[in-house]
Amino acid sequence: MTLAHRIIPCLDTDGARVVKGVNFEGLRDAGDPVTLAARYNAEGADELVVLDIAASRDRRPTFLETIRRVAAELAIPLTAGGGIRTLEDARAVVRAGADKITVNTAAVGRPSLLSELSGEFGAQAVVLAIDAKRAGDHWEVMVRGGRDATGRDALAWAKQGVSLGAGEILLTSVDRDGTQQGFDVPLTAAISRAVTVPVIASGGAKLPEHFAQIFTEGAADAALAASIFHDSVQSIRELKEFLAAKNIEVRLPC
């Protein structure tokens, strides 16, 4: 009886459609979010993340409608984010059906946002997304989709974020994202061992071995991936069976 390691598909959307691309360039359509959500719900995903990577003000109503339609399909938790800057933005996302809110750039600019969200929704609903990039002997926090350096140390920011009220950390390796070379094990292990909340590893996944490694050596509590699931390179069911055979605790779909 142990807490299962979670497998989390992520839907990057332009508000209405799932898109993929590297560093926001050459975005291409990767499907309907509602169809994908229903498929992952049935295949045994443990949770779903939906992000609005465009996050433009005028597309916001479209994104909220996407959350509503996705939430209607799910019997698993839903995390939503992208462009959440204020408590009011977060309320709209929660009202649309998200169980958790994820914030990134806005929290770096104004860390008290984390306390505001935690105060209203509880720490279990606040996911601090950190995009980290290797900088010599440490990792630096990047914002605006991994493009801009902040000068902040990722480890220190993770700890501060938790003390301010984040109940979970969604940690993306900017170095590994899109490479399919595997998760960033040293980064994830360093952050996961330094904070008291669960850590979701993201960036670089392709093979089942990558997931096994991040759950063992990387000390991750959950692992997130996007295109390998969308393109059916990796089925969630087979991935979980692979992990279970390695004695890694997972929830096997029935």
Add this chain to the structure above:
Amino acid sequence: MKVALIDYGAGNVASVERALRRLGTESTRVSTPECLADAAALVLPGVGHFAALIRALDERGLRVPLLEALQRGVPSLGICLGLQALYDSSEEAPDLRGLQVLPGKIQALPANVKLPHMGWNQLKMTGPSRLLDGIPRDAHFYFAHSYAAKVENHGGHEVATCTHGSEFTAVLERDNINAVQFHPEKSGAAGAQLLQNFLRLAS
């Protein structure tokens, strides 16, 4: 059947509503005392802070009609914070009075594990359960909490426990009162079966 879903502004009211709808049951959101009077069944959802739930119940004047409904024998299901609210009090908000239907104080989970206890975990059955009827014993349920009802002694009202740092009450059943620490509305097929079992008790 009128299933009253107590709506005091908690985050997961809509999720519970959607989960019941998937089972073909329309629930009614209830936020005023008079609407509780003719409920055939009631669900007390909850997520977040103990103080937010207790204050919201008291501000809306729902405490007394809720307790009256429980005393009348109306089948009820508390979810997450809705389980914790049944107890005397909670370490999360020591100055506030819980619903005091069950004795004891809700306690923080130990700090030697990652908190919140977030994700899918399994249960240990400690007695026969009507809510878990027909659900595989090794099923996982989705938890998201940092406080819990400590298991003092077996032979209480818990029928299943879970362990994260320490053992706590995961499912309790006493007369018409049912409560779960996890979120059945977010627990896939196993959660849907549990909600179905509750609706059957209430019909």
